[in-house]
Amino acid sequence: MKARVTVTLKPGVLDPQGKAIEGALRSMSFEGVHAVRQGKVFDIEIDGEDRERARATLGEACERLLANTIVEDYAIEIAKTP
């Protein structure tokens, strides 16, 4: 199974990198862009067919390593099997 974990900063947490990127976009004349926030994406392959179990495993992985839940939120998507 393929899964994608997205980790983003919680609302209100200062994101200097996002601000710098936003400044660069403006300087490149991308009009109307604002509130840029940078996050992380993890593409993960996981053995087995049990989607709920995979979700639980990845949830624990997020809690224990992939995200720092003091300042970050995470979302887990399991790809639809073909």
Next chain:
Amino acid sequence: MKAAVILFPGSNREGDAARALRQATGQPPAMIWHADHDLPNRTDVVVLPGGFSYGDYLRCGAIAARAPIMRAVASHAARGGLVLGICNGFQILCEAGLLPGVLMRNANRQFVCKFQHLRVENVGATFTRGYAPGQVVRFAIAHGEGNFEADDETLKTIEGDGQAAFRYCNADGRVDEASNPNGSENNIAGVFNSRFNVLGLMPHPENLIDPLTGGVDGRPLFEALAA
């Protein structure tokens, strides 16, 4: 006083930490590889040095915090043993849950590398008993991610219980926004855990132990461990 310095891939201040410990205790610390599972018997103080463990991959200190040796460090802390994390070591201790809060990218987006005045906030702990209350010291700072953040409730506990060990200040000891190099909440430069046997700080006391390199304000911290 038996000291151990933990060496992670990407640590680079372990030599400085070892030198400060040797100067204060008269004997060299044990250097312990991160993949080891045990600390030497009768270790009194564990030091996590500065650097860029695992190249700061994922988040600063995140991967090092899950290294095998960190279980032994956590057990040592749980027994009341002393643990000191400097710079990247501070980041590792926060990621490991041994200290509250988290270190974020500096608010001004700049890597800061300079001398910095600090006010010693709580001299009741083993680490800080060599200083006078409110003493202003000058340490070196060198970091890109030293912006200490914690949620409101955690911050309230830190402030209420005297867990703030050092605050960024100016030469006169005034703690204000102008003297905050990285945007840290309440100018916090170092924090204790709730039992005061674990200390993390972004500044480098181990670099201020010799007049040749700018001063000796870091010495009392290490000498207090040896006393």
